[in-house]
Amino acid sequence: MVTGTPTPRETAPNNTTLLTLVSSGCPGLEVPLTVTHHQEVMALLDVCGAPRRQRPEWALPVAGSGSRSDPGHYSFSLRSPEINPYLLGTMSGCAADCQYWERLLAKECRLYHLRNGERISVSAASKLLSNMMCQYRGMGLSMGSMICGWDKKGPGLYYVDENGTRLSGNMFSTGSGNSYAYGIMDSGYQPNLSPEEAYDLGRRAIVHATHRDSYSGGVVNMYHMKEDGWVKVESTDVSDLLHQYREANQ
Amino acid sequence: MASRYDRAITVFSPDGHLFQVEYAQEAVKKGSTAVGIRGANIVVLGVEKKSVAKLQDERTVRKICALDDHVCMAFAALTIFIGLAADARVVINRARVECQSHKLTVEDPVTVEYITRFIATLKQKYTQSNGRRPFGISALIVGFDDDGIPRLYQTDPSGTYHAWKANAIGRSAKTVREFLEKNYTEDAIASDNEAIKLAIKALLEVVQSGGKNIELAVIRRHQALEMFSAKEVELHITEIEKEKEKAEKKKSKKSV
Numbered sequence: 462m463v464t465g466t467p468t469p470r471e472t473a474p475n476n477t478t479l480l481t482l483v484s485s486g487c488p489g490l491e492v493p494l495t496v497t498h499h500q501e502v503m504a505l506l507d508v509c510g511a512p513r514r515q516r517p518e519w520a521l522p523v524a525g526s527g528s529r530s531d532p533g534h535y536s537f538s539l540r541s542p543e544i545n546p547y548l549l550g551t552m553s554g555c556a557a558d559c560q561y562w563e564r565l566l567a568k569e570c571r572l573y574h575l576r577n578g579e580r581i582s583v584s585a586a587s588k589l590l591s592n593m594m595c596q597y598r599g600m601g602l603s604m605g606s607m608i609c610g611w612d613k614k615g616p617g618l619y620y621v622d623e624n625g626t627r628l629s630g631n632m633f634s635t636g637s638g639n640s641y642a643y644g645i646m647d648s649g650y651q652p653n654l655s656p657e658e659a660y661d662l663g664r665r666a667i668v669h670a671t672h673r674d675s676y677s678g679g680v681v682n683m684y685h686m687k688e689d690g691w692v693k694v695e696s697t698d699v700s701d702l703l704h705q706y707r708e709a710n711q
Numbered sequence: 712m713a714s715r716y717d718r719a720i721t722v723f724s725p726d727g728h729l730f731q732v733e734y735a736q737e738a739v740k741k742g743s744t745a746v747g748i749r750g751a752n753i754v755v756l757g758v759e760k761k762s763v764a765k766l767q768d769e770r771t772v773r774k775i776c777a778l779d780d781h782v783c784m785a786f787a788a789l790t791i792f793i794g795l796a797a798d799a800r801v802v803i804n805r806a807r808v809e810c811q812s813h814k815l816t817v818e819d820p821v822t823v824e825y826i827t828r829f830i831a832t833l834k835q836k837y838t839q840s841n842g843r844r845p846f847g848i849s850a851l852i853v854g855f856d857d858d859g860i861p862r863l864y865q866t867d868p869s870g871t872y873h874a875w876k877a878n879a880i881g882r883s884a885k886t887v888r889e890f891l892e893k894n895y896t897e898d899a900i901a902s903d904n905e906a907i908k909l910a911i912k913a914l915l916e917v918v919q920s921g922g923k924n925i926e927l928a929v930i931r932r933h934q935a936l937e938m939f940s941a942k943e944v945e946l947h948i949t950e951i952e953k954e955k956e957k958a959e960k961k962k963s964k965k966s967v
Contacts, residue, residue: 577822577825582817582818582819584817584818584819585816585817585818585819588816588817588818589816589817592816
């Protein structure tokens, strides 16, 4: 089922906002991943209902923080987080760095699979990326990434950044609008969210973040990470959603 | 004819031999016998211990080495190298470093197959570079992977490796292997004790009886490596001998 090359990337018009939101809360061991991803704002909400080994059910909203609001960075929108059919790697920060290192990571993951006869674990994939970052520490790379996938040990989510920081967790948010997203995610999160609820939480987090953060806007791309790979749930425009929420309030 | 083609390792002979590698395999055949058995829930390694000189400190003569053990003591890789002991030391060290390196880069302990492949690749490199001779060692590598499946691999100086259910290397390996082929049954390896006894019996085919002459180590699933003391080996040997006596008595009764 695993292919050698990542699936073709989606093209989007310039300045499209992509929101990354990963959430899963259903008893069917699913990890919905909503990807909202824009230049600077990226939120990755990961809410896992599936118990990971002995751990109690956990939720992970992850929001991406962008290139630390540096206007000098190329504003780019071609950001597809797919590494391979069972691994997603969202990226925020410098566009060139993101593209390059993620593609390199995809290559390493494929080589691992070929050499060892089994898929690379999420832990190992994130560690490979983190090691690459450590090598270039201090040389001006800018990248904030969330590696999400499903391996033998269940669902996994790791945050990796250009300093080489690698954190395992239930919920992260990266990008320049991450604080706004965190606010929504933290207040809306409950253990055992259903996929629908998780999608909604993710959508809201991204929409509100993009509303307030000047560097964000555009489209919400939602991915759901399941045991046999990710599925792309939707790609919705942020402004439409904002109107929806406003009207609902009234 | 052979002498012309065994100088430089990288040279093939006209009939396709790499003589240096074959000579290395001969060196292995001079080493002490070792046997490895893959049980249902246990892996056993046994080595013939050659008699130690009077003044030599026995404890320093160890043929079985641990390559790594899992954080939760659920996995360990044991290996025996037969052949040139000095070569073995070098390879063991490289393997140990690789085990840790792998943990560092990939956050997971090595699988038995991975470390075997690493050792085999290392050996192969030395068969294809000039100025170096191959390692004169064969190895039996045992352990459990994270998934709890027991494994036994054998490597040889040419750099090939294979998985085995039971195997022997070193002096008289052929005799021991024949014994194993006859006696390795599902029943024989079903219990830990039986597997251990099978290993000892196999070694006793070619080794003098006695706890002093056999070095034994086992790994049970989810447990750390266990080296047997001479006394413990003796206990198993006495059990084996009792069973033999019983079997003979039965035979003699039947014939009468």
